[in-house]
Structure formats: C-alpha cells, structure tokens
Amino acid sequence: MNKELSKNAQEANTYQRYVELGGIINENDYNSAFEKAQKKTVFNAAGVKQAEEIARYAGIDLNGTEGSPDKMIALYEVLRSDVNSDISDIRLFREALRMLGEVDALNKLKAKYHTNRPAGTYCPICGQTRYNEDCPS
Numbered sequence: 001m002n003k004e005l006s007k008n009a010q011e012a013n014t015y016q017r018y019v020e021l022g023g024i025i026n027e028n029d030y031n032s033a034f035e036k037a038q039k040k041t042v043f044n045a046a047g048v049k050q051a052e053e054i055a056r057y058a059g060i061d062l063n064g065t066e067g068s069p070d071k072m073i074a075l076y077e078v079l080r081s082d083v084n085s086d087i088s089d090i091r092l093f094r095e096a097l098r099m100l101g102e103v104d105a106l107n108k109l110k111a112k113y114h115t116n117r118p119a120g121t122y123c124p125i126c127g128q129t130r131y132n133e134d135c136p137s
C-alpha cells in the first residue's frame with residue numbers, strides 16, 4: 001500500500017466527518033482501524049473478492065480517485081476481522097466508505113441495495129422491507 005495516500009486520507013477524513021456521514025463505529029475502533037489498514041500488506045483473498053463483488057454490484061469503482069483499491073479493501077478487511085463480527089459484511093463495507101468520506105459511493109450503495117432493490121425483497125443494509133423510508137444505520 002502507498003503510504004503517502006494513506007496519510008493523506010487520514011488527514012482528510014476525521015472522526016467527526018465520519019459520524020456526520022452516519023458512522024456507527026466508536027472513535028477508538030475508528031482510529032485503530034485506520035492504523036491497521038495503513039500497515040496492512042497481506043490481503044485475505046476471500047475478503048478482497050467480497051469487497052469487489054459488493055462494489056461491482058453497486059457500480060462503485062474501488063479504484064476511486066487515487067488509482068488504488070488497496071485503501072478501501074484494507075479498511076474493509078480490518079473492520080471484518082477486528083471491529084465487530086456482529087455487523088454484516090455489507091454494513092462493514094458501508095462503514096469503510098464512510099471512513100474514507102466516499103459520499104458518491106455511499107449514495108450508489110444505498111441506491112442499489114435499498115432504493116432500487118427488486119420488489120418484495122428487503123434491504124440487506126437496514127433490513128427494511130418498505131421503500132418509503134431512508135436507509136438508517
């Protein structure tokens with residue numbers, strides 16, 4: 001992982017901004033996840049595949065604006081393994097996007113999984129079956 005990019009991301013994304021985007025992870029876990037993601041060099045193939053599949057389904061380009069999917073995938077993997085195993089993968093994916101302040105990608109995720117999901121199904125993020133409500137955490 002490129003250390004410069006990670007450093008910049010950490011400066012640009014504060015815990016306050018994360019909470020404003022609806023983040024549900026506490027500040028200690030948030031800081032520790034960024035630190036661990038930054039040091040991460042070994043990726044779990046299953047985790048990478050999962051992140052890529054969620055991204056592809058939602059139409060999110062993990063290459064983002066900085067030309068590398070590593071940062072997002074590293075965060076997602078750290079959250080999956082360290083933070084809370086009670087939170088579903090799709091919700092951890094959303095937390096990683098919130099941590100990176102990726103508003104466009106968050107909107108795409110919600111549009112695909114919540115707003116435009118097939119009739120008669122429930123949203124895997126919030127678990128609601130109705131359509132007229134927002135997608136809360």
Ligand SMILES: [Zn+2]
Nearest residue numbers: 114123126135
């Ligand atoms: Zn939802």
